[in-house]
Amino acid sequence: MELNERQTKIIEIVKNNEPITGEKIASTLGFSRATLRPDLSLLTLSELLIAKPKVGYFYNAHRVDPFIIKAIKEKKVEDVMSVPVIVSSNTSIQDTIIKMFLEDVGSVYVTENHSLIGLVSRKDLLKAVMGKMNIEEMPVSMAMTRVPNVVYVLSNDSVEYATKKLLAHEVDSLPVIDNSDGKGSEGLKVTGKFSKTLISRLFLNVIENEI
Template sequence: MELIELVKKHAPVTGEQLAEYLGVSRPTLRSDLSLLVMLGMLDAKPKVGYFLGNTFRASHEPLQRFNSMKVREVQGVPVNIPDSLSVHDAVITLFMENADTLLVVNEDKRFAGIVTPKDLLKITLGNAGAASIPVSMVMTRYPNIVTLAPDETVMDAIRKMSQHQVDCLPVLMPSADSSQNPVVAGWVSKSNLIALLSDIATARELGEPE
């Protein structure tokens, strides 16, 4: 990833300097840098700048591993709900499953959209009858959603999360019938990626094959 390579070469380096190297504005990089810090790829110190995170200080192994890994290798099992489920039951599912996002499927079990805590909060605030509304009325509908394919790389997932400022990306398998929505194959979340980085770093420290 170009940002990581720049930080490795120039660390410590400020966000302003990175933006200048890349020819973009500082706000454009803000979400990318925040995600990389969250994933442990970069560290940051106030008034000092960015430098490589613990995971990357010793070698390039994790970055090389990320470059070669496919989404299908790291995707998790999503929390799917039917589009007929009520907002009330969606809220309960969200907390029971400790999920950041719910994937919505239609009656054919195909991907229909996503519902986030923010979506549910918006509809319930000051709306006494919101609990009985179906999630199909509040979800973000496919295809207006950033998604992944199983053969995309983990770095593709990181870039999409960073560019679109999302915490979770559905992994979809296209349908042979173009009139049908795709099938949900899994999902990739920031939690997945953080756990993956931790596993890679631990394996390297112990001298074990990843």
């Protein structure tokens, strides 16, 4: 919504003097109350100002840009995803754990010929170690959750859809698969990671009205 100069001035006055009556705003600007009526009703209707009877006008600091949610809804996974940590399927469980500590991530994606074949989380690795697996010799593929049981999203899925999927499956992150070439034959090409950390950052952006 575009405001004219007078409307912008009114907002400034209210911001600095709230609560302030219509009469007071008018006298500050040197206009009559009647002249300002259309401006004040526009600013109230658009919820930039809040009018309290017998008190005056307040500035609505919590007014949300009405398009902020639209902007978020239009965001694709590829717009927000982070860089995934990947190991090849013949990496030992021990080396995978070390890599996880070095990179400080909670899950690692396992590939074979650049295609996603599985996912291993701290929980899977803890289970492997507790189950007395020979972690120095055994490959990570013995401890991982294997495709097709891995839940993933596509790079052009919406952030909203990915968030729902992540919550529904109760996982901390989802591998992002690039399907831009439209070919399924070459397997699942991992290009990113969609996580609760990303969502938490987006949440903060939304409530601070900064997209």
